[in-house]
Amino acid sequence: MKYLKPWWSDGGGLLHLTILLSLAELHLDLDLDLYLLLPPPTRLWDELLLASGPTSSAYALSPFPASGVWGRADQLHPKGREPDPAAESAGRLLREVRALGVPFIPRTRVDAWLVHSVAAGDADGAHGLLGAAAASSAGGVGASVDDSSQAAPGDGGDPRAAASSPLDAGEEEKAPAEPTAQVLDAAASQENEVLGERHQEVGHSSQNKENEQRVSAQEKKLQHKNEDAHEAADKPDWEAEKTTESRNERSLNGTDTAFSLEDLFQLLSSQPENSLEGLLLGDTPPVSINDGMNSTHNVNFSQAISHDVNLHEAMLLCPDNTFRRDPVARTSQPPQEPFLHLNSHTNSEQTLPGTNWTGFLPLVGNQIHLTSEDLLHDLDINIFDEISLMSLATEEGFDPMEVPQLFQEPDSDSGLSLNSSHNSTSVTKSNSSHSMCEGGATGSSSDLESLSHHDLEGAVGGYYPEPNKLCHVDHRSDSGFHGDLAFQHLFHNHTYHLQPSGLESTSNSFSQYGKSQKIQGRCLNDTDRNLSRDERRAKALHIPFSVDEIVRMPVESFNNMLSRHYLTDLQMSLIRDIRRRGKNKVAAQNCRKRKLDIILNLEDDVCNLQAKKEILKRERAQYNKAINILKQKLHNLYRDIFSRLRDDEGRPVNPNQYTLQCSQDGSVLIVPKELMAPGHRKENQKGKTK
DNA sequence: TCCGCTTGTCATATA
DNA sequence: CTTATATGACAAGCG
Incomplete structure (x- = not known):
């Protein structure tokens, strides 16, 4: 001021x-x-x-x-x-x-x-x-x-x-x-x-x-x-x-x-x-x-x-607002936004150089050629899968049960939660292999999005699959109808927005995924960019609840919610997996916090105990010192007393032959040491009273 | 490339 | 038996 x-x-x-x-x-x-x-x-x-x-x-x-x-x-x-x-x-x-x-x-x-x-x-x-x-x-x-x-x-x-x-x-x-x-x-x-x-x-x-x-x-x-x-x-x-x-x-x-x-x-x-x-x-x-x-x-x-x-x-x-950019806010774009705006960021550097999405799909291969390797990393294949799903979803006769087939990969267990198997174990197992979308940049391969992912990796290596293989959406976008629908769906379906406000897990996942997504697709819709894996899955399966809801809802409400909606087994399985993982994620975080607290408390205890130990050591040293002083004083007192003592004949008392004994009544006795045998002390003491 | 850390996930135990 | 929670173990990602 x-x-x-x-x-x-x-x-x-x-x-x-x-x-x-x-x-x-x-x-x-x-x-x-x-x-x-x-x-x-x-x-x-x-x-x-x-x-x-x-x-x-x-x-x-x-x-x-x-x-x-x-x-x-x-x-x-x-x-x-x-x-x-x-x-x-x-x-x-x-x-x-x-x-x-x-x-x-x-x-x-x-x-x-x-x-x-x-x-x-x-x-x-x-x-x-x-x-x-x-x-x-x-x-x-x-x-x-x-x-x-x-x-x-x-x-x-x-x-x-x-x-x-x-x-x-x-x-x-x-x-x-x-x-x-x-x-x-x-x-x-x-x-x-x-x-x-x-x-x-x-x-x-x-x-x-x-x-x-x-x-x-x-x-x-x-x-x-x-x-x-x-x-x-x-x-x-x-x-x-x-x-x-x-x-x-x-x-x-x-x-x-x-x-x-x-x-x-x-x-x-x-x-x-x-x-x-x-x-x-x-x-x-x-x-x-x-x-x-x-x-x-x-x-x-x-x-x-x-x-x-x-x-x-x-x-x-926020020197670089790339990751602070709220994913959901992007959805505020006008509903009429065409797919062209998938990467229409304020920062031009975030856009694909010379790329425009309307032309990207049919020309994706060329675009990759034209852009840097970094751009290739940026191409998150997830978007292609989701686009595919969205496109399929907009098609007549879309059957959610077809979704697993889209995700299935011959050489992996990435049937994922989306696998038609209802065995929850297999489902979760497959999920575990999905560190995937985030691991795309590092080459992890058994992913839900692995199909396109592999294709992309191939592209990185110099081989570019046919555009229609890389982006099966292209055909639909070519039609000018399905593609738009799909894209608009990406933009407009806000039902499954990540709502990290209260869910620790989501923010955490963002912190981790956000980093990887740094390399990940700028191709992703801003809404999708920061969605967690489960959120993307839920979105892909059209699960009518947010991950946040699924995870945080009490079991009664959760069951009611499930009962109120018609859900396929696949959706149910995914929802339960999402809930289980979400709960466990929070539990793991709490557990780690507790563990850290315990460790910290133990460290504090150790410090306190060490401090106490030092104090006790010092006290013991002090007491020992006092004892020695007292001993010395007593010794001096002995010598002084014996130097003044005389026997009946007036001769000095030899301190080596006699000792002083204090009686209960406070009187002091001079006792010959040889008489100090336990049984005889008291009797002899009285006779030698000074 | 290795290492340590963080985080998510799974399996399992427990309530 | 089901569900929720806790926790060890593992893997992936990152710096």
Whole structure:
């Protein structure tokens, strides 16, 4: 925060508050990270801090620049330490903030500007840059800034001037005439692009209306978010992940300017300022959509969070988003997507060079010739088998029982679970040999997809089977009917999507398979790419349940589910295999965890016991030392006593002939040693009492 | 190529 | 007997 001070100090009497609201209790499952521009301390100040709660952090910048106070809001205000607020409080608060027409935008957005401003060297420059940002956006990616905002750079980019934007005419009256307000507002509108809805002509009133409508829809969406929370939890993850993926792509493409402060400082230290400016500001569409009472805030609200996540993932965690690309999100492609889009990734490098799927099938051999060996590895043969299955499935008279024949391989047991054998043992055995699809790159051969796999390997070696052998789908695609159907099926059948949200196994399998699939087919549909083996099998057999369901469902529900659906023996067998493997996979993971815990606990025990042993050793040494001291003292005492003792005749007592004995009553006796035989001691002691 | 690690799977024991 | 779970053993993949 200290980096922001120069700029914020210039802000005058406004309270600049960044508040991170943890609204999990609202079932938003989101963290809000907003900048709020508020008038000098009001009740909202208290409530904002209150709403921040213990699970969130609120950063406040002093409303009084002279004070120079910077720090966490909860350190500036005692209420910040109060208990976590009720969800209603937070919701009500936000509504009130919105009602005040207080502009706010995600912190990350502000951070970007602020950091850039700091990099520019002075606070005034910051304003200038902010204005320039709007101006640059006009000719940049956004290309939508209105003319009035372009006039801002003339006076150093003072956003006050930019506030004359037609869009902000209404807002200008409600919001304080604060430079930051306008800029933030513009940034807030940019946030709306997260959903991929770019404003092309924001300055026009018609577009403005559309904007409002969209924003209103967003507001409704957010308002009902609480109600839909549970539904959202049940929704396929691809919906949410699609957004995330979209953001990732945007980030990687430089169309996302939501940077965290940390990210930006990393960039500051590594990039020339010019590039940084472009990075931060170049594509910032100065769209202002906040018209006061409307729901703009809520829009920013929800998008702010996603932006934050997006940025982090894109900037730090996902240098290569190949594998982070959500498989399911790909299915969000329009249903009309032809097979051509099987490899229509954002990253051109992920596409097959010079390859287009419409031409790929009939020309697959040539394409392999034309591409690198790496490409050959990328050709996951699985896709061919699945395509075949899908194609068959779309054909009239498709019989699932024919499927095993497709998978059967003469020289392997890869009848797999799909083998018509109902012997579960043989089925699972065959499955075990299927490390296959993932092992394709390494030449493992007894696979479900082995048919095509072998063909592919042959292709790698320089021999290319006949295209129709390699891709029996080709004939159907040639017809222009079956192929499309099959491909559309690949795209549109989302029934068996991998839902790794809760299933540990799936995520694990992804972690493993994802690596191998790195080499695996980019030919695969994005949906299929990250599907596990079982998921692909289930899909191939048209099993109407997801692997996740099959595995996690309680046995009663599982049986009910099976009874409710007509399933072939083959399907039943596969389902049970999937369930067994899924359960066992989780069990194995738990078992390993337990084993590790046990080992760790044992190691701890060993350490503790060793420590105890050392302590005991030291104690023993101390006791021995004390004993020796006592012995020495006793010895000295003996000598001293005997040196003073005299017998009846006044002669010194020889310590070698006598010994001292302590009686029970405390008296000390001098006893001749020869009389110290056990039976005689007591009697003689008394006679020799001194 | 070898080695160690991780993970999935199977077989088997146990509850 | 069936089912779920636990665990040893094995294999494959990866770095």
